[in-house]
Amino acid sequence: MPSDVIVREYRPMGVRLSVRSDAPEMVAAIEAGLARYPLMGVGGALSIEVVVHDDTVDDPGWPRVLPADGETELTVRIGSSTATLHYATATAHIDVAESLCAVPDALRLLAESVFTAASVRGGQLHAVHSALVVHERVGLVLRGPSGAGKSTLTYACLAAGMGVCSDDWIYANAQVPAGSFAGYPWRMLMTQDAAARFPELAATATVPHPAAEGRKVPVHPPVAQQLVTATAAAVVLLDPSPTLSLSAVDAHEAAERFWAPALPTERQHLSHAWVAQLLDRPTYVLQRGTEPMAAVQLLAGLAI
Numbered sequence: 001m002p003s004d005v006i007v008r009e010y011r012p013m014g015v016r017l018s019v020r021s022d023a024p025e026m027v028a029a030i031e032a033g034l035a036r037y038p039l040m041g042v043g044g045a046l047s048i049e050v051v052v053h054d055d056t057v058d059d060p061g062w063p064r065v066l067p068a069d070g071e072t073e074l075t076v077r078i079g080s081s082t083a084t085l086h087y088a089t090a091t092a093h094i095d096v097a098e099s100l101c102a103v104p105d106a107l108r109l110l111a112e113s114v115f116t117a118a119s120v121r122g123g124q125l126h127a128v129h130s131a132l133v134v135h136e137r138v139g140l141v142l143r144g145p146s147g148a149g150k151s152t153l154t155y156a157c158l159a160a161g162m163g164v165c166s167d168d169w170i171y172a173n174a175q176v177p178a179g180s181f182a183g184y185p186w187r188m189l190m191t192q193d194a195a196a197r198f199p200e201l202a203a204t205a206t207v208p209h210p211a212a213e214g215r216k217v218p219v220h221p222p223v224a225q226q227l228v229t230a231t232a233a234a235v236v237l238l239d240p241s242p243t244l245s246l247s248a249v250d251a252h253e254a255a256e257r258f259w260a261p262a263l264p265t266e267r268q269h270l271s272h273a274w275v276a277q278l279l280d281r282p283t284y285v286l287q288r289g290t291e292p293m294a295a296v297q298l299l300a301g302l303a304i
Contacts (some may be wrong), residue, residue, distance in 0.1 A: 013171070013182060015119055021050035023096060029107035034115055037182055041086040042173045044124040046115060046152045049095045056080040059097040062106045065112070078106055085114040087121050101298035105207065116171075120269050122258060126172040126203040128270070129263050132165035132183055132230050133157040139230040141181075141278075143263035144238025149288045149295075152194040152237065155219060155247060156292035157299065159198065162187070164221050165230040167253070178232075178278035185226035189216040197292060217233025234282040234302055246298040251276070254283040 004029050010017040012034045021027050058135055062078020063238070068075045074085040081100045085092040092114040100106050112207060119125035130143040131154045154167035168184025169188075195201040195217035205216040237249070237257040249257070258275055260265075284302070290296050 010035045011039060011195065012115070012137070012171075013040040013119075013125070014042040015115070015124070017115065018045070018049070020048070023101050023107075024050045025101040025104070026094070026096065026111065027180070028051045029104050030111050030118070031098050032104065033108050033184070034112060034188070036186070040180070040182060040229070041174070041176065042119065042124050042171050044090065044119055044122050046090050046092065046118045048094060050096060052096055052098055053080070054298050055097050055099050058104055059273055060099040060106070061097070061104045062100065063210045063214065065109065065210040069117070074114065076110060076113050077091065077282035078110070081106075081110070083110040083114055085117055087118065090118050090122070092118070093157065105209075109210070116222065117220055120265065124174055126174045126178075126270060126274065128170050128181070129168070129261075129266060130171065130180050131167045132170050132232065133228055133299075134163035134165065134183055134230050135207040136303040138233045139181075140299060140302060141201070141232045141235045142238060143235065143258060143261070145240070146260075148238035148240045149194075149236060149292070151190050152190065152197060152292050153286075153295055154301075155190060155194070155198065156189060156296045158188075158219070158225060159200075160293065160296045160300070161225070162300075163225045163227040163295075165227045178233050178274050179281070180229065185221060185228055188219040190219060190223065192217055195219075232278065232281065234284065235279055236299065236302075237283065237285050239287045240286055241287035242265045242290050243287050244291070244294055244298070245287045246284055246301075247285055249285050251279060251283075253285075254279045257285065284304050 006021045008019045020179045059079040066077040076083040083094045130141050131150050158164050167188040170181040170183050204217050207215040
């Protein structure tokens with residue numbers, strides 16, 4: 001084995017993750033994210049091999065990301081860099097251009113994409129496109145359609161002193177009852193329009209991002225407000241109505257509102273029984289109104 005190859009073993013959420021990398025930058029990217037997850041009883045294993053190649057004219061290529069998910073493998077391309085996950089063997093090969101090694105966000109995306117896809121396809125992990133905040137030890141899942149203000153509301157909760165587990169995706173052990181989640185509390189990425197509602201973010205430099213707008217505003221929650229895991233005590237379904245209100249809903253409406261904005265991967269891998277179990281707790285519809293901090297006050301009332 002060449003002396004510059006780095007070999008590491010991790011247990012994010014309980015998954016046995018083996019990494020063999022020519023790039024120390026990829027190891028650093030994994031240790032900045034995936035490796036920080038505690039044991040959660042999630043099973044399965046994944047082996048990742050990382051090699052570095054010389055740049056081509058297409059590199060580094062970030063933030064343009066081209067994923068292709070098929071029956072047998074997932075491929076994610078950034079310039080000439082390619083991550084290929086083989087589902088049957090739970091092995092991934094990441095061939096990364098030298099210049100992309102200088103882009104930690106891109107390296108994290110490649111590693112986290114194959115990790116999540118392997119665990120979700122293997123039936124070990126549920127990935128839910130929702131935020132999760134915690135007030136007075138009460139966890140609130142925030143879910144809604146695009147434009148309903150999920151990121152805006154999550155940041156407003158952070159600004160009000162709440163803990164943040166995630167502003168975008170939350171992850172659950174698929175083999176245990178719904179309710180306990182891991183998130184990504186170390187950084188939030190807001191659209192420029194959402195960030196513009198908060199004067200304290202005006203001077204924050206944007207970073208390249210694969211989303212349609214191409215750039216987002218990074219927010220790093222204070223360490224004391226970062227919650228890697230949290231338990232959902234209630235589910236709040238967001239409605240973009242400009243009239244502020246919060247009301248309880250029955251199981252039928254809750255299920256309709258949960259599934260309406262579901263992404264293809266959620267429709268494919270989340271069972272209706274598991275979602276019904278998640279919604280078998282106090283569930284509300286929050287019409288967001290026009291003032292995020294006023295909406296936060298209503299959410300805080302749920303923790304009383």
